[in-house]
Amino acid sequence: MADQPVFLSNDVVARFLSYDELIPRLEEVLGKFSRGNSSDVVQPVRCVIPIHNHSGFLGLMPAYIAHEDTLCTKMVAFYRREENVNLPSTQATVLLFNPEYGNVTAVMDGLDITHKRTAAVSAISAKVMDGLDITHKRTAAVSAISAKLLMPAQSDVLCILGCGHQAVSHYEIFTKLFSFKEVRVCSRRLETAERFAAGVQGPVKVLSSAKEAVHGADIIITVTNSSKPVLFGEWVKPGAHIVAVGACRPDWRELDDVLMRDAVIYVDSREGAAVESGDIILSGAEVFAELGEVLNGTRPALRNKTTVFKSLGKFFPLRTGKIRFKE
Numbered sequence: 158m159a160d161q162p163v164f165l166s167n168d169v170v171a172r173f174l175s176y177d178e179l180i181p182r183l184e185e186v187l188g189k190f191s192r193g194n195s196s197d198v199v200q201p202v203r204c205v206i207p208i209h210n211h212s213g214f215l216g217l218m219p220a221y222i223a224h225e226d227t228l229c230t231k232m233v234a235f236y237r238r239e240e241n242v243n244l245p246s247t248q249a250t251v252l253l254f255n256p257e258y259g260n261v262t263a264v265m266d267g268l269d270i271t272h273k274r275t276a277a278v279s280a281i282s283a284k285v286m287d288g289l290d291i292t293h294k295r296t297a298a299v300s301a302i303s304a305k306l307l308m309p310a311q312s313d314v315l316c317i318l319g320c321g322h323q324a325v326s327h328y329e330i331f332t333k334l335f336s337f338k339e340v341r342v343c344s345r346r347l348e349t350a351e352r353f354a355a356g357v358q359g360p361v362k363v364l365s366s367a368k369e370a371v372h373g374a375d376i377i378i379t380v381t382n383s384s385k386p387v388l389f390g391e392w393v394k395p396g397a398h399i400v401a402v403g404a405c406r407p408d409w410r411e412l413d414d415v416l417m418r419d420a421v422i423y424v425d426s427r428e429g430a431a432v433e434s435g436d437i438i439l440s441g442a443e444v445f446a447e448l449g450e451v452l453n454g455t456r457p458a459l460r461n462k463t464t465v466f467k468s469l470g471k472f473f474p475l476r477t478g479k480i481r482f483k484e
């Protein structure tokens with residue numbers, strides 16, 4: 158008879174999630190996923206149901222990695238919240254299974270508990286920064302992989318549009334991995350951007366207009382919960398790299414048609430993009446490659462062109478070998 162599953166709170170999970178380990182791990186899984194032989198890394202397009210009464214969605218994200226026998230699923234609820242609503246914008250839980258017996262061995266908090274309590278109003282508290290969770294770290298790490306592959310060789314200016322939770326993890330990893338001369342932020346409300354700037358550890362310039370914020374930027378990260386474009390092709394410096402993290406529903410946008418038409422489009426999963434990305438579906442843009450294909454060397458990284466990485470969220474890097482459970 159199997160033991161009860163263990164519960165791993167965010168602070169325990171966080172100990173296993175250093176960016177130094179996350180990045181190579183995610184590169185490995187992204188590459189395997191894109192190999193075409195789907196029997197090794199199996200990750201179907203997530204199943205998402207609307208939570209009509211609360212303007213939210215629940216996504217189920219199962220994954221099996223055959224060569225290391227890892228079976229898990231993430232369950233994520235996400236909402237488009239107004240900033241003054243004291244409710245979380247994302248909640249996530251990860252279940253880890255014994256693949257042979259099918260029993261659950263671990264339940265992992267996918268979001269920091271402090272974050273859950275304080276989200277929205279004091280979203281960018283120092284505590285959130287200390288306890289960045291699976292969802293925030295994984296998403297930012299994949300974005301950093303896209304930047305490693307696709308941002309211009311000389312990238313001096315980083316701009317982040319949106320100043321919520323993902324902005325924090327993206328700021329953290331991008332300033333850790335790369336050296337920018339200037340980091341700019343802009344959010345829907347000036348006070349949110351100012352609170353962000355006061356909370357992060359490092360220099361950042363707050364701008365009140367997105368157009369001014371992105372002017373001349375070499376890399377632009379959109380981490381908003383907007384359903385309408387926040388970034389327009391005519392503002393973007395030719396050759397820039399855009400990491401588009403929000404707009405994970407087929408009728409939501411962050412990028413306009415001009416940008417989607419003029420840029421070379423990379424995704425985490427072609428299949429997922431065709432079903433979930435409003436920026437791709439509604440603009441009719443063609444996907445050029447998956448990040449995994451670039452990592453595998455089967456598609457090129459066109460660094461000299463304007464590139465967009467449309468992130469949708471996949472590939473959580475759990476490995477049972479790292480955490481030992483009694484079964």
Ligand SMILES: NC(=O)C1=CN([C@@H]2O[C@H](COP(=O)(O)OP(=O)(O)OC[C@H]3O[C@@H](n4cnc5c(N)ncnc54)[C@H](O)[C@@H]3O)[C@@H](O)[C@H]2O)C=CC1
Nearest residue numbers: 246319320321322323344345380381382383403468469470
């Ligand atoms: N691609 C992926 O793997 C993942 C995507 N997401 C998505 O990323 C987005 C951001 O997530 P969180 O940071 O957790 O959300 P959040 O709710 O904490 O922050 C959203 C931010 O966007 C800003 N914003 C909204 N409209 C804007 C506009 N027009 N211009 C500038 N800023 C604007 C808000 O002011 C807020 O600061 C959400 O859409 C979320 O669903 C979240 C997790 C993973």
Ligand SMILES: O=C(O)C1=NCCCC1
Nearest residue numbers: 233235292405469470471
């Ligand atoms: O991968 C995730 O986690 C999420 N993806 C899209 C929306 C919210 C969370």
